[in-house]
Amino acid sequence: MPKLNVLNAVTGFKEAITIKDELAKTGSDFTDQKWATANTIAKLHPKRLTLEVSEVIEETETTKTFRLVSTGGALPPFQAGQYINLFVEIDGVETARPYAISSSSSQREYYDLTVKRVPDGFVTHYLLDNVEAGQQFLSTGPMGTFYHNPVFHGKDLIFLAGGSGIAPAMSMLKEVFDRELDYQFHFIYASSYVDDVIFIEELRTLAQQHQNFTLTEVISRPPENYQGLTGHLNAELIQNLVGDVKQKMFYVCGPTAFHDFCQSQLLDLGVPPRRVRIEANGPPKHPDQFSNWPEAISMNDEVTVTVKGKGSFKAKVGEPLLNSLERNGYSAENACRSGECSLCRVKLVSGEVFNPPEAHLRVSDQQFGWIHSCVAFPTEDVEIIL
Numbered sequence: 459m460p461k462l463n464v465l466n467a468v469t470g471f472k473e474a475i476t477i478k479d480e481l482a483k484t485g486s487d488f489t490d491q492k493w494a495t496a497n498t499i500a501k502l503h504p505k506r507l508t509l510e511v512s513e514v515i516e517e518t519e520t521t522k523t524f525r526l527v528s529t530g531g532a533l534p535p536f537q538a539g540q541y542i543n544l545f546v547e548i549d550g551v552e553t554a555r556p557y558a559i560s561s562s563s564s565q566r567e568y569y570d571l572t573v574k575r576v577p578d579g580f581v582t583h584y585l586l587d588n589v590e591a592g593q594q595f596l597s598t599g600p601m602g603t604f605y606h607n608p609v610f611h612g613k614d615l616i617f618l619a620g621g622s623g624i625a626p627a628m629s630m631l632k633e634v635f636d637r638e639l640d641y642q643f644h645f646i647y648a649s650s651y652v653d654d655v656i657f658i659e660e661l662r663t664l665a666q667q668h669q670n671f672t673l674t675e676v677i678s679r680p681p682e683n684y685q686g687l688t689g690h691l692n693a694e695l696i697q698n699l700v701g702d703v704k705q706k707m708f709y710v711c712g713p714t715a716f717h718d719f720c721q722s723q724l725l726d727l728g729v730p731p732r733r734v735r736i737e738a739n740g741p742p743k744h745p746d747q748f749s750n751w752p753e754a755i756s757m758n759d760e761v762t763v764t765v766k767g768k769g770s771f772k773a774k775v776g777e778p779l780l781n782s783l784e785r786n787g788y789s790a791e792n793a794c795r796s797g798e799c800s801l802c803r804v805k806l807v808s809g810e811v812f813n814p815p816e817a818h819l820r821v822s823d824q825q826f827g828w829i830h831s832c833v834a835f836p837t838e839d840v841e842i843i844l
């Protein structure tokens with residue numbers, strides 16, 4: 459009996475073998491193909507995109523959606539749940555902030571970014587108060603690992619979102635409907651106030667139209683006589699809403715305090731960590747909230763940061779090193795600004811920095827003095843190599 463080659467069942471395999479046999483006869487040094495792979499990768503995963511605001515949509519009093527189109531060529535594909543890092547220049551400071559794409563990944567005419575104002579933030583005020591249609595921005599290509607993996611995550615999805623954490627949920631939800639996926643999607647949305655619930659009309663309409671979509675709204679600071687669910691997403695509430703948690707896949711996205719709390723509640727319910735995906739959706743937590751923060755040091759203490767061979771400046775210990783570098787005219791590549799991607803690594807030559815758990819430093823990084831500047835807080839004078 460002839461040996462069965464399973465590869466013959468792969469589309470294009472036989473054709474590839476025919477081409478290979480042909481090339482074996484005639485020979486080729488493949489110079490004509492030299493940059494083909496690199497060019498294809500660059501198109502799919504560009505380092506930078508130039509985007510133009512085509513529309514600004516007012517969602518709530520504190521939130522706007524910015525619709526961004528490409529100024530040249532098609533936008534690269536992305537996985538629902540991913541983000542882009544948006545570069546801005548404000549008052550001479552070049553910085554960036556990551557924002558999840560809230561539009562559907564099944565169309566590539568535009569990316570929507572849904573931005574919520576952070577009261578004492580730097581970039582959100584600029585975006586919400588100054589940006590108009592026609593303005594252009596540089597950004598990274600889509601990045602991040604917070605998306606549904608059909609092989610491992612199954613079809614029973616629960617999304618817990620707080621505040622602007624709705625942005626990646628919206629993209630995932632639209633993908634489920636656009637591609638008519640046979641998933642169950644239960645979206646549990648926690649907001650502080652009723653008038654700050656983003657996309658609420660659209661969500662309610664979708665919940666009426668699709669049997670596989672359940673919407674639960676939870677308000678933590680309800681007005682008097684409010685009839686809906688109130689409080690925080692604790693283990694009891696989650697259990698009551700979703701029932702048996704075992705076969706379900708949980709996605710959690712919101713401010714750091716929100717996802718820390720939800721994570722602990724899901725652990726209490728016995729959800730295995732591999733069935734919980736978490737995405738930060740806010741600036742890093744104040745470092746003095748961690749139990750191992752050195753007590754004697756106050757967030758407003760000043761230290762000197764020296765950039766080897768380039769200069770030095772004063773910085774507050776409570777400000778991430780990346781932010782103070784940018785404020786003083788230095789730049790480091792960055793994308794997630796939350797300790798995940800390691801693009802902002804700098805080498806610490808001397809002095810101490812506080813690395814919170816989200817810094818995700820590898821053992822070799824710790825051994826050789828590499829730090830993630832986006833979540834590193836200098837607790838004494840430091841010297842770094844940039």
Ligand SMILES: Cc1cc2nc3c(=O)[nH]c(=O)nc-3n(C[C@H](O)[C@H](O)[C@H](O)COP(=O)(O)OP(=O)(O)OC[C@H]3O[C@@H](n4cnc5c(N)ncnc54)[C@H](O)[C@@H]3O)c2cc1C
Pocket residue numbers: 541555556557558559571572573574575576578579580581582583602622623625626737738739740741742743744745776777778794795796
């Ligand atoms: C992967 C990812 C996706 C995101 N997606 C979205 C999204 O879709 N929509 C959205 O609105 N936001 C999103 N964010 C949050 C966004 O990137 C910004 O953090 C947010 O817009 C605030 O920016 P800002 O410049 O206004 O605030 P910042 O100036 O960065 O500061 C905000 C607050 O944090 C404090 N702060 C700043 N740095 C520190 C520090 N080191 N220690 C303690 N406190 C500090 C400030 O005092 C202030 O209270 C996302 C974040 C991540 C990591």
Ligand code: FES
Pocket residue numbers: 791792793794795796797798799800801802803830831832833
């Ligand atoms: S920018 Fe991603 S780890 Fe710092």
